[in-house]
Amino acid sequence: GGVVVALGSVAFSFNSGLLSKGTSALFDTSGSTTIAQRLHFWRTTVRMAAHEPLVGYGMDGYRLTFPHFASAKFIGIWGYDLSVTGPHNTFMAHLYWGGWPALAAFVAVVVLAAIAFVRAFRRLRDGELGDLALPFAAVAITGLAYLLVESFNVERLELAAIFWFAVGLVVAVRSRVADDGAVTTTAGATARPARARRPATAGDAWGIGAAAVATVIALFWTTGPWRADNALRSAGIASNAARAASSANPQLASAKSRAARTDVDNAVDASPWEARYLRVRGDQARSTGQSLAEQQNRAADAANNLRLAVDDYERARRLTPHEASLVGTEAEVLYRLADISGDADAAARASRLLRSEVAWAPRNGRLRAFLGLQLVAHGDRAEGIRQIDRAVAMFPDDTAVLQYAETGYRAAGLTDKLDDVAARLDKLNASKS
Numbered sequence: 455g456g457v458v459v460a461l462g463s464v465a466f467s468f469n470s471g472l473l474s475k476g477t478s479a480l481f482d483t484s485g486s487t488t489i490a491q492r493l494h495f496w497r498t499t500v501r502m503a504a505h506e507p508l509v510g511y512g513m514d515g516y517r518l519t520f521p522h523f524a525s526a527k528f529i530g531i532w533g534y535d536l537s538v539t540g541p542h543n544t545f546m547a548h549l550y551w552g553g554w555p556a557l558a559a560f561v562a563v564v565v566l567a568a569i570a571f572v573r574a575f576r577r578l579r580d581g582e583l584g585d586l587a588l589p590f591a592a593v594a595i596t597g598l599a600y601l602l603v604e605s606f607n608v609e610r611l612e613l614a615a616i617f618w619f620a621v622g623l624v625v626a627v628r629s630r631v632a633d634d635g636a637v638t639t640t641a642g643a644t645a646r647p648a649r650a651r652r653p654a655t656a657g658d659a660w661g662i663g664a665a666a667v668a669t670v671i672a673l674f675w676t677t678g679p680w681r682a683d684n685a686l687r688s689a690g691i692a693s694n695a696a697r698a699a700s701s702a703n704p705q706l707a708s709a710k711s712r713a714a715r716t717d718v719d720n721a722v723d724a725s726p727w728e729a730r731y732l733r734v735r736g737d738q739a740r741s742t743g744q745s746l747a748e749q750q751n752r753a754a755d756a757a758n759n760l761r762l763a764v765d766d767y768e769r770a771r772r773l774t775p776h777e778a779s780l781v782g783t784e785a786e787v788l789y790r791l792a793d794i795s796g797d798a799d800a801a802a803r804a805s806r807l808l809r810s811e812v813a814w815a816p817r818n819g820r821l822r823a824f825l826g827l828q829l830v831a832h833g834d835r836a837e838g839i840r841q842i843d844r845a846v847a848m849f850p851d852d853t854a855v856l857q858y859a860e861t862g863y864r865a866a867g868l869t870d871k872l873d874d875v876a877a878r879l880d881k882l883n884a885s886k887s
Contacts, residue, residue, distance in 0.1 A: 461740050464775050491763040492542045492606060494528045499541040503549050505814075510553040516540050518777040519550075522815030526540035526848050529819070544604035567597065567621045570628035578627070590627060592755055596620045684736065688718035714738070722766075729770040733780065736766030740787050764800075778821055781811045789828050800834050812841075820847035823858035830862045839866055846875065 696710035740842035744760030790802035829838030
């Protein structure tokens with residue numbers, strides 16, 4: 455059985471990801487090959503760990519953090535919009551999740567499990583249970599197969615379960631095999647006999663199963679996350695209905711929009727620690743505020759909605775810090791609020807937010823270019839142009855950076871730089887067509 459599991463794990467590794475591409479892809483580190491991409495992931499993860507060396511970033515959110523640290527070379531090859539869900543290496547994943555202590559603990563588990571396996575294998579092989587040595591080795595090999603596969607792929611639960619099962623089995627066997635190869639027991643000669651127990655019946659099994667199913671169903675229907683997801687789904691249906699009825703039936707569209715807002719409020723109330731719901735509600739308030747801003751005598755209502763959006767974005771940002779798109783959206787709404795209401799503090803808050811984020815992740819060229827554009831638009835022309843120049847120098851072939859630069863240079867009246875950026879954009883567009 456252990457041999458089959460081990461061979462199956464190795465076969466799975468060769469049927470997935472990097473290893474299915476052959477040895478040429480395995481050792482080619484140039485250009486845009488798979489291994490070159492993974493080397494970029496690993497270097498970037500080490501840079502991430504330098505910011506949070508002791509506690510890491512938790513077991514989720516790699517795709518949100520990665521863009522802040524991606525190198526200019528990576529952006530130039532794979533673009534800025536590539537969704538990177540993990541470092542594609544289990545050791546680097548532990549470094550990201552929990553910092554250097556987590557990586558050290560995982561390495562210690564691997565090393566100690568390897569030592570335990572060697573000792574247990576030798577004692578089994580040379581003892582009275584020698585026939586079990588080969589199956590025991592086969593099961594242990596599944597752990598090695600896991601490390602091989604997950605050294606180049608994103609962590610997968612089905613393989614992690616196999617690995618930790620193998621580690622647990624190795625440790626258990628090592629603790630029960632004596633130096634002479636005999637299996638030890640925990641009961642001594644003077645131990646009291648075990649109390650007789652009523653044998654389990656089919657009725658017992660059915661009762662336990664029914665109780666387990668009922669418990670799962672009750673938790674599923676009553677917990678906040680399920681209710682929040684259900685409310686958000688209803689909000690999406692109501693929003694679609696509002697858009698469909700906007701021209702033919704304005705009254706129905708208004709009613710559906712109110713229902714969508716109520717559903718999103720319910721989602722936030724049911725699961726207030728989920729940033730996704732806060733962001734959806736913020737998007738609703740932002741959309742309403744922008745629509746009201748285009749109407750006469752509705753500036754005050756527009757500003758109130760934008761403030762509500764900022765509050766939700768700020769709460770969401772505390773739950774998922776350093777998410778580039780969320781930071782940019784909040785700053786954009788703050789600048790819009792400043793334009794509508796004349797609130798200078800809102801513009802200052804937006805600038806502080808962007809500056810702090812750029813200082814935290816100086817490689818984020820898009821955020822830097824956006825900061826520069828907004829500084830130019832709100833009076834700090836010299837600093838804005840400096841930020842745009844630096845973003846363009848870092849990412850000369852990134853379309854979004856160049857578009858921000860084009861708008862900023864045009865607003866500042868810098869014709870020479872504007873012409874240069876326009877030529878680069880034309881070249882990029884021609885290469886894509």
